[in-house]
Amino acid sequence: MLEKIQFVKPEEIEARSMAIIEEELKSKPGNHIWSPEEYAVVRRCIHTSADFDYAEQLYFSEGAVETALKLIKEGAHIVTDTKMAASGINKKRLAAFGGQVHCFMDDPQVAAQAKERGITRSAVCMEQGAKIPGKKIFAVGNAPTALIRLYEMIREGTLIPDLIIGVPVGFVNVVESKELIIQSNVPCIVARGRKGGSNIAAAIANALIYQCN
């Protein structure tokens, strides 16, 4: 059985994977017109999920990736709704530009406030994130309620996010919450439909960070 395994040097595995993804994308249906910077995001989402649906579902508002790279280089923070995404984002590379990753899901005050107000912890997390001074990218990988709260704050005029990565996953209000963000006029990268997740949020954040020099 072991003879079916090809030996690939550890440092070559990612490049080999990306080459396979690029090759297979050529034969997939759909009109794939991405800038090189957007393509790097698409590739990394597929790399982290082995799911080519992301080639169809990823939506980039005009200039979103350029905006993101500029923000990261200027030291923007990333606020996320899941500890898994916070864990997956390359914090060392982000910190080299001055930014930090923030996740408030474990904050007991967030839990208490969510319970009192009958809303999700993720929604309260976004409010906490909004208070951080400076430029901010919101990366939502789990809860549509986080995206909905962002949309409400934008409408109320209490928050202007610099960029939203909107990739919650699931079955309840997920599709709708992403469409809200697409229509909000905030620069955004969104995985339309039900799919997404903390792994996708981290993959998009990393695909952006890795393009910054």
Next chain:
Amino acid sequence: MLEKIQFVKPEEIEARSMAIIEEELKSKPGNHIWSPEEYAVVRRCIHTSADFDYAEQLYFSEGAVETALKLIKEGAHIVTDTKMAASGINKKRLAAFGGQVHCFMDDPQVAAQAKERGITRSAVCMEQGAKIPGKKIFAVGNAPTALIRLYEMIREGTLIPDLIIGVPVGFVNVVESKELIIQSNVPCIVARGRKGGSNIAAAIANALIYQCN
């Protein structure tokens, strides 16, 4: 736009999602014969990814879930190859039975040894995990090289894992590494094919933990 959002109480979102998954699974092709305990694992994988492919791809060796529940209740440890999976597993609930989650990816000695030997850090992590005393579940969500190393240790007779959750994701040796584990005769839960990930590894571990009382 906001009127398209249904208000769902935070504590009801998961149950609503699971009901949608159950309903849609009925109309999917395929012969879904799962025990209730296996079904809970399938549902949670779909819940975390919105990807119904897991209904087709999840493989349970005979009695694997029963074995897993027994192990967790007896205080088994979980060794994983990714920090994201470690972050996503409910460590508090696991600790209630005496188990801990272990991930050695950030250990500088692991990095040094991997470099010296020309193998992946994930493979070295499995060797480190093998040294932990007591019952052990290996949950691999990222690197096929971790599964391959587990298989080699089983063959060498240096390790008998109590259970393997084999769900690495990707394009290089991923499919093959999972088939190795299926043929190893070790109790296992495997996502056949290319798909998987740290989110799926955590989802499976949690689906098991949540069934323990």
